[in-house]
Amino acid sequence: MTGGAGPAVGHGLSGVADAGAFLARLVRLDRGALVRLRPVPDAGRTALWARLPWEVLVVRTVAGSAPGDVTVAAAELLGELEAGGSALPRRRDDGWRWALPPAASRAVEALPADEVRRIATAAAGTLREAVAHGVGGRAVGQRMVRDALLDHVAVVVTPDDAPDAPVEVSQRLVQGLVRMGFLGPGDVQVRVAGRWVGLVGPYGATWSRKVAELALRPTVGRPKG
Template identity: 45%
Template sequence: MTVLVAERRDLGVFLGRIVRLDAGALVRIRPSGPDHLTLWAALPFDVLVARTVPGSWLDDATVSAAELLESTELPRRRDSEWRGSLPPDRDWQPLDTVPADVVRNLITAGQKAFRAAGTQAAGESLLDHETLRVSTPGSPEVAVTFRLLLALARMAFLGDGPVGVSSCGPWVRLTAEHGTVYHRTASFGVTLLR
């Protein structure tokens, strides 16, 4: 079966970046309307990325990103290997938009801090650094960690337009000109037994 993609270059750019970050990465292909597909992938630093391209496919399929990059045919399905859930389709609360130049400056500063950190442990803590806090009146503040901005940079999703910040339950989403990144914040609950 062939995944029909109107713009093969869009698919190739997305898959190429995923494979450079993780040669064994999986990509999930889902129809998103009658003439578009949304491609999902999990980055090694706990961020989901998504890119919607013109095309068609019948159902939800998970395959090797590297194999799909090399073929126009759908590679062997690996649906059972996908780990984790996808973010909700609706009920997102728009919080703010941030100019692309501001986001670009934050990314540059974060990347310099990464290089200066020197150790993996220090780099891990930088990923969780709260780079922005955004909210709308009547809603709690939401932290945007550097891992989301790094994902925008690594996937080259940032264009000249503003970046939209929204949330839905434990999920935080950044919507940029060339793609979207998601992070699910950890939520811990304590239950007292009597």
């Protein structure tokens, strides 16, 4: 084994504007966020994955092939792109601890983008009103109201092929789609992939476990460890 540093590894992204827009919004929401780069097989593109502070995953696919499945600090990669550099920041693969949804998914509904935006705007107005004037005459903290709003089921979709299995879209997904700038012209798809529900817009997608999967379950009778 010889000493010295090996050759620098490049990030491989050519869609710098798209990647930069994704990273800039992500860093504004969470300065310490990680971003996971996963090349899309045989497509010359890379999926950028990240987790928002309110526990949803977001993804945007950009041009260029990353050097494998790697995780780096979003702020460091953004800085490299803004400086016109091509180096991959220090890898932080051990910091990524979240499962990803399956690659295969199916569409169950299409929602007008204006309706999704309206839902997000209404929730933001409710938060401001509750913090300013309380709920039922009682003062409440902003965090308490925010968490309650995020847990709220904003849309319920009944698939034609599974009328007894409604798909619940939480406000967490809606806020992620809007705050990350994934809305655009056209509809937003509600998609299901195994135990995951996603909202897919023109510029990216948000994913979360199904609402029922997030409910706390008793662990009686289960060994620890």
